Amino acid sequence: MARKRLTPFSKILIVAAIVGAVYFLLMQLRNPDVKDKINEVTSSSSSKGGKTKEGYKDVINIGVVTWGGYAGGQYFNQGFDANTNSRFYKDYGFKVKFKVIDDFDASRDAFKNGDIDLMWATIDAFPTEVEGLAQYQPQVVFQADWSRGGDAIVARRGINKVRDLKGKKIAVAPMTPSHSFLIWLLEAGDIDFKDVTLVQVPSAIDAADAFKSGTVDAAVVWSPDDADCVSKVAGARVLESTKNATHIIADVFVAKKDFIENNKQQLRDLYEGWMIGASELNGSDAKKREAAKILAEGLSQPEDFCYDAINNVRLTTHGDNKDFFGLNPNYNGVTGESLYNDMKVKYNDLGFSTTGAKSWRLLSTKDLVAKTTSLTGANHEDEGQKQFSEVSEQLIKKESLSSKKVSISFNTGQFQLTENAKQLIDIQFTKIAKAFANARVRIEGNTDNVGGRSSNIALSKKRAQSVADYLIKEHHMPKNRFIIVGNGPDKPVAGCERNQNADCKAKNRRTDFELVVD
Numbered sequence: 001m002a003r004k005r006l007t008p009f010s011k012i013l014i015v016a017a018i019v020g021a022v023y024f025l026l027m028q029l030r031n032p033d034v035k036d037k038i039n040e041v042t043s044s045s046s047s048k049g050g051k052t053k054e055g056y057k058d059v060i061n062i063g064v065v066t067w068g069g070y071a072g073g074q075y076f077n078q079g080f081d082a083n084t085n086s087r088f089y090k091d092y093g094f095k096v097k098f099k100v101i102d103d104f105d106a107s108r109d110a111f112k113n114g115d116i117d118l119m120w121a122t123i124d125a126f127p128t129e130v131e132g133l134a135q136y137q138p139q140v141v142f143q144a145d146w147s148r149g150g151d152a153i154v155a156r157r158g159i160n161k162v163r164d165l166k167g168k169k170i171a172v173a174p175m176t177p178s179h180s181f182l183i184w185l186l187e188a189g190d191i192d193f194k195d196v197t198l199v200q201v202p203s204a205i206d207a208a209d210a211f212k213s214g215t216v217d218a219a220v221v222w223s224p225d226d227a228d229c230v231s232k233v234a235g236a237r238v239l240e241s242t243k244n245a246t247h248i249i250a251d252v253f254v255a256k257k258d259f260i261e262n263n264k265q266q267l268r269d270l271y272e273g274w275m276i277g278a279s280e281l282n283g284s285d286a287k288k289r290e291a292a293k294i295l296a297e298g299l300s301q302p303e304d305f306c307y308d309a310i311n312n313v314r315l316t317t318h319g320d321n322k323d324f325f326g327l328n329p330n331y332n333g334v335t336g337e338s339l340y341n342d343m344k345v346k347y348n349d350l351g352f353s354t355t356g357a358k359s360w361r362l363l364s365t366k367d368l369v370a371k372t373t374s375l376t377g378a379n380h381e382d383e384g385q386k387q388f389s390e391v392s393e394q395l396i397k398k399e400s401l402s403s404k405k406v407s408i409s410f411n412t413g414q415f416q417l418t419e420n421a422k423q424l425i426d427i428q429f430t431k432i433a434k435a436f437a438n439a440r441v442r443i444e445g446n447t448d449n450v451g452g453r454s455s456n457i458a459l460s461k462k463r464a465q466s467v468a469d470y471l472i473k474e475h476h477m478p479k480n481r482f483i484i485v486g487n488g489p490d491k492p493v494a495g496c497e498r499n500q501n502a503d504c505k506a507k508n509r510r511t512d513f514e515l516v517v518d
Contacts, residue, residue, distance in 0.1 A: 053093035056266045060094065062253070063116035065102050066299050068309025069145030069251045070120070072278030073270075074098055075291040080298030087277075092269040100299060104176075112136060117259055120144075123250045123336050124180035127344040130363065131356025137257035140336065140364040142271050143324045144278075147242040147249035149312035151181050151204075152226040154211055155218040157235025162189025162402035165239075168217035171199045171207040175352055177249040178204045178220035183346050184248050185240055188432050188515055189402035193350060211236075223312050224305060240401060244439040244517055246314075247334035250324070260365060271368040272375065278315040279379040318375040319382030325366045328382070332476045334434050336364060342431060386438050388480040388518075395483055400442060400514035404429060405493075408467070410509045412450055415462035417470055425467060429513050430475060440516040442483035443467050448505035449489045461486025467511055483516060 078085045082095035101107040111119040204222045211219035295306035323331040337360040348354045406428045408421045445464035447456040468482040496504030
């Protein structure tokens, strides 16, 4: 039986059909939704043998926001999508996908629904949301960064120090890192919240808009909106930022307790890789530039914006995490537990109920950090304290950012600290000094008018020095950080200028603390 041959026209139709199919396939591959689906389908494969390591999830989904503090993980992952170029994939046998969810409520819904396995949070604001997450048994698993310039308060002309905010309108997003920053700043300046007018806005972006519109006197904003506000509002300035307020805003990742139990080793591998990425970025500007390109694509932001965002944080290392989780017995700075407990009290005092916030011990797991022993060497060590230069005459006279009066009770003619005085310093000032770790501390000693002026000036300087000596010895703060001033009887408390009674004399035997920016 003879075979039928295709006519030339039939051949043309077949070729056209093939070309059309190829074109359609190529167009589909350019569709982001299709690309994501392909990534999901192929995520079970591994660069080490063609399949995911036994017992591991194919992909760990991590919820993030537009922020530079997650760069260590995103750089190590070589992008935001699950991909085969990822070092998580090459070194540990699983993929990671970063999902950008800038809307706060949407990010929490994604965590509750299981759309993301790890959720970003900041420890300072975490006490306000713990109760609402209780049924999911959230656990803080590791710290990603400290804000170091990423958050700032901008103020209009004439507001030069914290006390100038008294009576002013301040735009802030409540129960967010911005709010936490403002709480600490006002406390450092001895200003009560009832002395300012808060204008509540949905986010720091809205706070910047309120400032630029002229409806408020100051606003707590994110970088680079701080620079934008200053450039667009005549006479405006950055009053303070987390460049000096170094240990207030701590970004962490949270997972459900059952997820941790079911994926312990995989989470340790995730943490290890993330810390390697962070340490590489901390030690190389060229790698920060490389990371900025990755962030620019993943966040749909300019490269310069992303580079600045990375430089506005401290990407925490393994050593920093050991400090944060209280695993370093020689560390005297701010831990996750101390920050969480302080903010739980501060927010509750302001009327934001935190009574349902469980204890830190029940909300954190140290296992990822404690059981990671492979990260050694200088690049994985903790940040350490800022090294201050010797105090100059200019610093002695420099105007302070904020001043906090602490009424330490000295007996007439005495300068030694009593145990009660030490406790008072710790309650009213030590935490502030640790939170604003990059700022100088000027300690001004004062006396009543009993005795000669010259002897009182010498005595007041000894009082200030005794406070500094206590903070140096007990809390291991750098010696050169302190600016010691003796005012003698020259700066009495308002209303007690004449030292007219015993009560006034006691008030004038005090010590004032000031934060001074280098």
